[in-house]
Amino acid sequence: MRLDKLLANTGHGSRKDVKSLLKKKLVTVNDTVVKDNSVHVDPYKDIIKVGGNAVHYQKYVYLMMNKPKGVISATVDGKEKTVIDLLTTDMHRFRPFPVGRLDKDTEGLLLITNDGELAHQLTSPKKDIEKTYYARIQGNVTDEDKEKFAAGVLLDDGYKAKPAKLNIRRRDAISEVEVTVTEGKYHQVKRMFETVGKKVTYLRRISMGELVLDETLKLGTYRELTENELDYCISLKK
Numbered sequence: 001m002r003l004d005k006l007l008a009n010t011g012h013g014s015r016k017d018v019k020s021l022l023k024k025k026l027v028t029v030n031d032t033v034v035k036d037n038s039v040h041v042d043p044y045k046d047i048i049k050v051g052g053n054a055v056h057y058q059k060y061v062y063l064m065m066n067k068p069k070g071v072i073s074a075t076v077d078g079k080e081k082t083v084i085d086l087l088t089t090d091m092h093r094f095r096p097f098p099v100g101r102l103d104k105d106t107e108g109l110l111l112i113t114n115d116g117e118l119a120h121q122l123t124s125p126k127k128d129i130e131k132t133y134y135a136r137i138q139g140n141v142t143d144e145d146k147e148k149f150a151a152g153v154l155l156d157d158g159y160k161a162k163p164a165k166l167n168i169r170r171r172d173a174i175s176e177v178e179v180t181v182t183e184g185k186y187h188q189v190k191r192m193f194e195t196v197g198k199k200v201t202y203l204r205r206i207s208m209g210e211l212v213l214d215e216t217l218k219l220g221t222y223r224e225l226t227e228n229e230l231d232y233c234i235s236l237k238k
């Protein structure tokens with residue numbers, strides 16, 4: 001990897017800023033001052049220092065966000081605020097993106113990473129990764145609805161949804177449920193409830209595979225995955 005790319009990717013400013021660091025003889029590779037920005041280094045073997053401080057290269061970033069309402073699950077948008085806009089600017093150098101989509105009005109667990117392979121594993125329809133949502137529903141959710149979900153409902157576009165689990169927590173004019181699906185079709189949960197004549201009034205994702213929403217995360221905030229959560233993600237890539 002080029003030295004200037006590595007320094008830019010580790011938060012040492014733009015390529016222009018990096019050039020100036022090199023010019024000022026502040027950068028060493030294995031204790032030798034380097035002034036040439038096109039030098040190739042091995043980020044895992046060479047010891048690179050800036051102003052005497054070792055540079056730690058990190059290729060991937062894995063963040064758990066508690067997505068709030070009102071922001072979209074995209075990287076950039078001309079009009080709307082995105083989940084990436086909620087990250088501190090030092091995270092932007094990783095070029096992170098959200099894994100799968102939550103609707104603008106959906107809250108909860110969103111994984112943000114720059115690991116394309118992991119994103120693929122988590123969203124691939126072949127993998128059947130379970131995604132569980134807490135939902136409030138206008139109308140009395142019944143055991144019949146539960147059976148229909150278990151059999152797989154026919155969505156408005158003629159697509160037959162895969163079997164889903166419905167756990168009814170409260171049955172009333174406004175019901176509370178947990179619904180587990182293994183796919184991520186557009187407005188999937190909302191459209192599934194439409195097939196039984198009911199409307200989702202609130203939706204929050206609470207888990208995705210073994211990743212469970214950290215309830216201590218305030219809406220709009222995020223943290224890096226823990227070692228255990230990372231181990232799970234890495235196991236998916238094998």
Ligand code: URA
Pocket residue numbers: 101102103104106186187188189190191203
């Ligand atoms: N299903 C929906 O309808 N919306 C979401 O955001 C996620 C699942």
